[in-house]
Amino acid sequence: MEIVSELAAIERRIEAISAGPVQPSAEFGAILGASSKTISRPAIEALVRSNADGANVDPELIDAIISNESGFDPNAISSAGARGLMQLMPETAASLGVGDPYDPAQNVAGGVRYLRGLLDRFGDVELAVAAYNAGPAAVERYGGVPPFAETRNYVRNVLARYRQMLAQR
Numbered sequence: 001m002e003i004v005s006e007l008a009a010i011e012r013r014i015e016a017i018s019a020g021p022v023q024p025s026a027e028f029g030a031i032l033g034a035s036s037k038t039i040s041r042p043a044i045e046a047l048v049r050s051n052a053d054g055a056n057v058d059p060e061l062i063d064a065i066i067s068n069e070s071g072f073d074p075n076a077i078s079s080a081g082a083r084g085l086m087q088l089m090p091e092t093a094a095s096l097g098v099g100d101p102y103d104p105a106q107n108v109a110g111g112v113r114y115l116r117g118l119l120d121r122f123g124d125v126e127l128a129v130a131a132y133n134a135g136p137a138a139v140e141r142y143g144g145v146p147p148f149a150e151t152r153n154y155v156r157n158v159l160a161r162y163r164q165m166l167a168q169r
Contacts, residue, residue, distance in 0.1 A: 037074040039104045044072055044085065047105055051112040060165035061125065062086075062112055064158045065132060074104045086111025129158045 044066070045059075052059035069087035070076035082089050084107035093101045096110035118128035121136060130145040131138070133154040138146040145155055 037102050037104060039074055041072060044074075044104060044108070047108045048112075051108050055112045055116040057112055057116050057119065058162075060169075061129075061158075061162050062108070062115065063165060064161040065111070065115065065129070066108075067161055068154060068158050074102060074107065083107070084111075086114075088114070125162075126155060126159065130155050 045063070048059045048062045048066070051057075052062055066072060066085050069082075070085050072085065074085050076085070076087065077083050078087060080089070083093070083101035085104055086107050088096070088098060088101050088107060088110055090101070092114060093107075093110055096113050098106045098110035101107050101110075115128065115132060118131045118136060119125070122128050122131060122139065126145065127139055130151055134146045134148060134151040138148075138151075145152060
């Protein structure tokens with residue numbers, strides 16, 4: 001029974017991720033408590049650099065994740081309920097002390113703390129990126145990048161952007 005519910009949860013997550021981020025309507029956003037936050041790209045880059053330095057995470061990796069997760073839209077919400085620039089799920093956001101996942105400063109700070117924990121846990125950028133997408137339990141269960149097409153595409157896209165950005169340094 002537990003395996004069936006885990007598989008169902010994984011399938012829901014894959015469907016939600018495949019659908020990509022969606023913009024909530026004003027009414028839906030109000031119900032969720034979302035406010036229309038705007039922030040310039042240079043301001044996002046400053047948040048990324050600041051948090052990257054504090055957590056000892058490469059800012060280009062954070063940028064690559066934000067690009068793939070939300071397309072730099074602080075108001076992004078996925079069909080699974082992930083929110084903000086780094087697409088934090090409500091439970092993850094709460095565990096990271098993020099009170100407003102649509103607040104770019106809180107979202108990036110929480111997302112970077114989460115990523116730092118994944119990097120420490122797995123000791124490998126590819127596995128940390130896979131865990132950011134599919135969850136750390138899936139990475140551990142499969143002993144590497146899970147065999148989900150969406151996760152494999154996500155890892156490939158994030159790492160390609162990351163490598164591209166590193167080459168431009």
